[in-house]
Each structure stands twice: as C-alpha cells, then as structure tokens.
Amino acid sequence: MKKQSFYVKMTVNSLIRRRSRMFVALLAVAIGATVLSGLITIYYDIPRQMGQEFRSYGANLILVSSGGESTLSAAGVESAKPYFPPASVVGIAPYRYEAVKINEQPFMAAGTDLEEAKKTSPYWLVNGRWPAGAGEALIGQEVADTIRLLPGSTFALTGTDADGAGFSRDFSVSGVLQTGGTEEAFIFMSLADLGEMAGDSGRIDIVECSVSASEASLNQIAAEITSHVPDITPRLVKRVTQSEGTVLAKLQSLVYLVTVVVLLLTMICVATTMMAVVAERRKEIGLKKALGAANSAIVREFLGEGLILGGLGGLLGVALGFVFAQTVSMNVFNRPITFQPFLIPATLAASVAVTGLACLLPVRNAANVDPAIVLRGE
Amino acid sequence: MGMLELIDISKIYGSVNALRNIGLTVDQGEWLAIMGPSGSGKTTLMNIVGCMDKPSQGAVILDGVNISKESAKNLTAIRRDKIGLIFQQFHLISYLTALENVMAAQYYHSMPDEGEALEALARVGLKDRAKHFPSQLSGGEQQRVCIARALINYPMLILADEPTGNLDEANEGIVLEILRKLHQDGSTIIVVTHDPEVAEQAQRTVVLEHGRIARIIRNTSPGPGAGPSL
Ligand SMILES: Nc1ncnc2c1ncn2[C@@H]1O[C@H](COP(=O)(O)OP(=O)(O)OP(=O)(O)O)[C@@H](O)[C@H]1O
Numbered sequence: 001m002k003k004q005s006f007y008v009k010m011t012v013n014s015l016i017r018r019r020s021r022m023f024v025a026l027l028a029v030a031i032g033a034t035v036l037s038g039l040i041t042i043y044y045d046i047p048r049q050m051g052q053e054f055r056s057y058g059a060n061l062i063l064v065s066s067g068g069e070s071t072l073s074a075a076g077v078e079s080a081k082p083y084f085p086p087a088s089v090v091g092i093a094p095y096r097y098e099a100v101k102i103n104e105q106p107f108m109a110a111g112t113d114l115e116e117a118k119k120t121s122p123y124w125l126v127n128g129r130w131p132a133g134a135g136e137a138l139i140g141q142e143v144a145d146t147i148r149l150l151p152g153s154t155f156a157l158t159g160t161d162a163d164g165a166g167f168s169r170d171f172s173v174s175g176v177l178q179t180g181g182t183e184e185a186f187i188f189m190s191l192a193d194l195g196e197m198a199g200d201s202g203r204i205d206i207v208e209c210s211v212s213a214s215e216a217s218l219n220q221i222a223a224e225i226t227s228h229v230p231d232i233t234p235r236l237v238k239r240v241t242q243s244e245g246t247v248l249a250k251l252q253s254l255v256y257l258v259t260v261v262v263l264l265l266t267m268i269c270v271a272t273t274m275m276a277v278v279a280e281r282r283k284e285i286g287l288k289k290a291l292g293a294a295n296s297a298i299v300r301e302f303l304g305e306g307l308i309l310g311g312l313g314g315l316l317g318v319a320l321g322f323v324f325a326q327t328v329s330m331n332v333f334n335r336p337i338t339f340q341p342f343l344i345p346a347t348l349a350a351s352v353a354v355t356g357l358a359c360l361l362p363v364r365n366a367a368n369v370d371p372a373i374v375l376r377g378e
Numbered sequence: 379m380g381m382l383e384l385i386d387i388s389k390i391y392g393s394v395n396a397l398r399n400i401g402l403t404v405d406q407g408e409w410l411a412i413m414g415p416s417g418s419g420k421t422t423l424m425n426i427v428g429c430m431d432k433p434s435q436g437a438v439i440l441d442g443v444n445i446s447k448e449s450a451k452n453l454t455a456i457r458r459d460k461i462g463l464i465f466q467q468f469h470l471i472s473y474l475t476a477l478e479n480v481m482a483a484q485y486y487h488s489m490p491d492e493g494e495a496l497e498a499l500a501r502v503g504l505k506d507r508a509k510h511f512p513s514q515l516s517g518g519e520q521q522r523v524c525i526a527r528a529l530i531n532y533p534m535l536i537l538a539d540e541p542t543g544n545l546d547e548a549n550e551g552i553v554l555e556i557l558r559k560l561h562q563d564g565s566t567i568i569v570v571t572h573d574p575e576v577a578e579q580a581q582r583t584v585v586l587e588h589g590r591i592a593r594i595i596r597n598t599s600p601g602p603g604a605g606p607s608l
C-alpha cells in the first residue's frame with residue numbers, strides 16, 4: 001500500500017471512528033460557515049432587497065420638459081423609456097394636470113396611467129378601490145371632505161377645454177385617497193378620460209419614475225436621457241436617493257462588521273475545539289512519536305483532520321447559510337433571496353483557511369508532545 | 379564492545395535523582411532484565427535507552443552512536459530505525475484495527491505493507507483478529523498486537539516496560555514464549571519487570587535501587603529455550 005493512501009486512511013478513520021468527538025468540532029466549523037455564508041448572502045442582497053423596499057416611498061426620478069413650452073408628449077416619454085434598465089423599473093407614471101370645478105369650486109384634476117401610478121406610489125391608501133374604467137375617479141381625502149363625497153357617489157366635473165369651449169362630465173367615485181400629502185387635494189382619473197374632456201390628448205406635464213437602482217446608476221440614466229432626448233430634463237429626487245444610499249451603506253457596513261466578528265469567533269471556537277482534541281490525544285501523539293513519527297508527520301495528520309473538518313463544515317455552511325439567509329430575508333424583507341454561486345468556493349475556502357489557521361497553534365502543541373509520556377503512563 | 383553502552387549516566391528531575399552514575403554494557407543478542415522497587419528509575423532508564431529522553435550526565439552509545447548528544451529530530455530517526463517498544467499499558471491507536479496499528483509503525487518507518495503486517499500478526503497468533511479494533515481485543519491480545527508492532531521494522535533492540543504487568547498467567551506465558559522465540563532468533567531484549575519468573579528468563583538481571591545499580595544477577599539456569607549464554 002502507498003504511503004499516501006495509508007495517510008488518508010488513517011486521517012479519515014480518525015474522523016469517522018471518533019465521530020462523536022469530531023462532531024463537536026464539525027459543528028463549530030459548520031455553524032461559523034453557516035453564519036458567514038448567510039451574512040455574505042445578505043450583504044450582497046441588501047441593496048437589491050432594500051432597493052425594492054425603498055421603492056415603496058415613491059418616485060426617485062422625475063421627467064419634466066426642457067424647453068419654454070411647458071409640455072411633454074406621450075411620444076417624448078416613450079423615447080426616454082429605452083434608457084431605463086427594464087429589470088430595475090418599478091413603475092413609470094405620466095401625469096397631466098388640469099384645473100376643473102365641482103359645484104363651482106376649483107380643484108385640480110390629474111390624469112395618469114393608473115396601473116403605473118399604483119406601482120410608483122405603493123404607499124397610497126385607497127378607501128374603496130382604484131378606478132377600473134372610464135368615468136371613474138379616485139378623489140383625494142381633502143376633495144371628499146370639501147364636497148362630501150363617498151365611494152360610490154357621483155359628481156359633475158366642469159371646466160374649459162384646450163379650444164376654450166366649456167365641458168361638463170359625470171364621474172363616479174371609485175375610492176377616496178389618503179396619502180398625508182398634497183395628493184389629497186387632487187382628483188385622479190385615466191389620461192384618456194382627461195384627454196377626452198379637456199382635449200389636447202397626449203399632453204403630459206410630468207413623469208414620475210420609480211427605479212430600483214443606486215444613486216450612481218440613477219445619475220447615469222439621467223445623463224443618458226439628457227444627451228439622447230433633449231426635450232426632456234430628468235431630475236433625481238435627491239431627498240429619496242441620498243437617504244437610500246446612506247441607509248444602504250450603513251446597513252452593509254453593519255453586516256460587514258458582524259461577518260468579521262463571526263469569523264473571529266469561529267476561529268476561536270475551532271481553535272479551542274482543536275486544542276481540546278489535541279489535549280485529549282496527547283497519549284496517542286506520544287505513542288506515534290515513540291513509534292518514530294517525525295514532528296512533520298504529526299503536524300500533517302492533524303492539519304489533514306482540520307482541513308477535512310473545514311471542508312465538510314464549509315459545505316454544510318453553504319447549504320445551511322442559504323437556508324439561514326432565506327429565513328432572514330423572508331422574515332425581514334418578505335422576499336426570497338438570490339443565491340450567489342460564488343459563495344460555494346468562497347465559503348469553502350474561508351472555512352478551510354480559518355480551520356487551518358485555528359489548527360496551527362494546537363498542532364504545534366501536538367508536535368511538541370514528549371514521547372516519554374508513553375512509558376510513564378498517566 | 380557492546381551494542382549498548384551506558385557510561386556513568388545520571389538523570390536529575392529537579393530535586394529528584396532518578397538515576398545515579400549508571401554504567402552498563404549490553405551485548406548483541408543478550409536478554410537483560412531490569413528489576414527494582416517502584417521509583418527506582420527503571421522507566422527513566424528505558425526512556426533514555428529508547429531515545430525518548432536524554433541523560434542529565436553521562437553518555438549512551440547505541441550501535442556506535444552517542445545518542446546523548448543527538449537532537450530530538452535525530453533521536454526520533456534512531457528510535458524509528460533501531461528500537462522496538464512494548465508497553466505495560468499496550469497503547470494501541472483506538473481508531474485503527476490491529477492490522478492498521480501494525481501498519482502504522484511501518485508507515486512512520488518506511489512503507490506500509492499489508493502482507494508483512496499480517497505475517498507479524500500471524501507470528502503472535504492473531505492472524506484472525508487482524509480486522510478487530512483494540513476495544514474488541516482482550517488485554518493479552520492487545521499486548522501481542524503491540525509486540526507485533528514492535529517487531530515489524532526489525533529493530534536491533536527491543537525494549538519492554540513491564541510487558542506482562544497487566545496480564546494474567548496464561549497470557550503472560552504466551553508473551554514470554556514470544557519473547558523467548560525472538561531471543562532465539564537473535565534479538566537483543568531489555569525487559570523491565572517486577573515478576574521474578576519473567577526475570578528468570580533473562581540471562582542477566584540488573585537490580586536498581588534509588589537510581590543506582592544495586593546488583594547484577596547472572597542467571598545460571600536460564601529458562602527453557604534461552605539463547606546462547608555469554
Ligand atoms: N518527568 C518527571 N519529572 C519529575 N520526576 C520524575 C519524572 N519522571 C520520573 N520522575 C521521578 O523519577 C523517579 C524514577 O521514576 P521511574 O518512573 O523511572 O521509576 P520506575 O522504577 O519506573 O517505577 P515503577 O516501578 O513505579 O514504574 C521517581 O521518583 C519519579 O517520581
């Protein structure tokens with residue numbers, strides 16, 4: 001039999017035939033690797049997760065007209081859309097505003113793509129439901145209070161169209177909108193309804209965009225639109241994008257710190273376990289040295305055991321870490337996590353390296369065991 | 379010149395003088411017994427001869443080499459090549475089978491060889507126990523595995539520290555028989571024992587007291603099968 005294969009046999013047997021002992025060491029490595037790979041998964045997923053989360057606070061990029069004539073066109077908006085990465089777009093809602101009257105009281109009507117508005121403003125609280133078809137409107141709480149309207153009631157909207165002619169049209173209230181902001185003073189309806197009444201269809205005043213991206217990539221999108229679509233001026237909603245960036249950086253550095261601490265703890269844990277293993281096996285080491293084992297042979301055996309433990313623990317850690325990250329993500333963000341394939345080699349390498357490092361000291365102790373203890377007994 | 383020469387060796391542990399001015403020569407093929415009360419320095423002497431410890435003073439010449447001057451690394455190599463050790467507490471590796479325990483000695487020495495290891499086990503009558511773990515063997519069987527392991531690399535000197543101390547009479551007989559055969563085949567053996575019956579098998583008995591050689595008894599009637607007397 002070859003020397004190496006006897007070495008492998010001896011090392012593996014030492015692990016599996018003393019499995020109750022080695023189980024503790026394996027557990028230490030596996031738990032460390034689990035927390036490590038779990039935290040790294042979360043670390044990399046935080047921007048994505050939180051980005052989605054932040055999008056519930058409304059638009060972070062708006063498009064307005066560049067020129068003196070203060071209108072945007074639907075066609076113009078379409079030409080800007082290709083500059084948004086499709087995967088990160090949460091919603092793009094165009095708005096058109098018109099002054100209208102109900103019972104001779106002035107209000108603002110806002111025409112929008114209702115489906116997109118729902119996506120860009122997920123925090124809107126609708127009492128009733130969103131308008132489903134023509135002739136339905138969502139009215140702000142302030143409007144509802146002023147003229148005492150409830151979901152289901154109808155009202156007549158009057159005003160002057162683009163050609164200067166007066167119009168009047170009946171709407172039914174599908175729902176009442178609460179936002180805690182200026183939106184409560186508006187009457188929302190589809191762009192088509194507003195265009196039909198006020199004419200000049202296709203006119204748009206502002207476009208609210210909600211994009212799940214960092215401030216840097218938002219700036220890049222804005223720069224591209226500026227250079228390719230001169231009619232449109234994009235503006236970042238700084239209040240939103242900057243605080244997003246700060247919160248993200250803080251969260252990531254927190255996770256980073258915790259990861260480093262866990263790594264250290266794992267190392268201490270594995271080192272302590274290995275020291276206990278070495279202490280427990282002093283007699284065996286003494287015996288091997290009495291049989292003529294060189295120090296290097298003893299070191300090789302213990303390092304071999306340590307590295308197998310590190311590898312196995314690392315593999316366990318990859319699997320359990322994903323479960324761990326998934327659980328955290330589902331509980332905290334309510335969203336599944338994306339698996340990072342690079343974590344398989346990374347976790348393996350980290351746990352093998354940490355175990356190897358943690359074994360160094362106890363292994364040196366092992367090599368220094370005096371073979372004379374064997375004859376002395378205990 | 380003897381194969382092993384102890385020249386005026388002393389060993390001091392702190393305030394304990396474990397060995398004092400020991401001078402002794404052991405010839406090739408000799409069977410020597412060491413007796414003495416507990417604490418008289420028998421194990422200390424074995425550790426020094428077995429290259430596991432160094433004397434505080436004096437010289438040990440083994441096979442022409444002064445081992446009291448060698449580094450720990452060289453001592454390991456000398457021990458591996460020239461010494462076979464048998465212990466009172468057997469000391470087998472618990473997670474290896476009888477066969478693997480014997481092969482471990484080959485592994486540290488040179489090359490593990492399953493066939494040769496099996497043969498060594500057969501010589502001590504344990505061929506059918508090769509695949510058993512130490513915990514599945516009786517004390518006598520464990521000691522025989524230990525002997526097989528001590529012999530596997532053809533050591534020039536076999537050191538046994540109370541090899542029969544933990545065995546019943548039947549097993550003691552088996553172990554003595556094996557040692558006797560080894561002696562007949564020309565091995566040099568040093569046995570530490572409390573048992574006069576074991577000591578009787580040897581050609582000479584060195585009696586230690588308080589770390590000194592109190593007397594040396596030459597056995598005029600070595601047991602049956604004893605080798606050529608000096
Ligand atoms: N490592 C040590 N440190 C200090 N004193 C020691 C050490 N090893 C042995 N001694 C002392 O040296 C003396 C001789 O010990 P040794 O083990 O050689 O006796 P022994 O003859 O083998 O006894 P036993 O028959 O009980 O095995 C004892 O007094 C012992 O306490």
Ligand SMILES: [Mg+2]
Nearest residue numbers: 420421422539
């Ligand atoms: Mg002793």
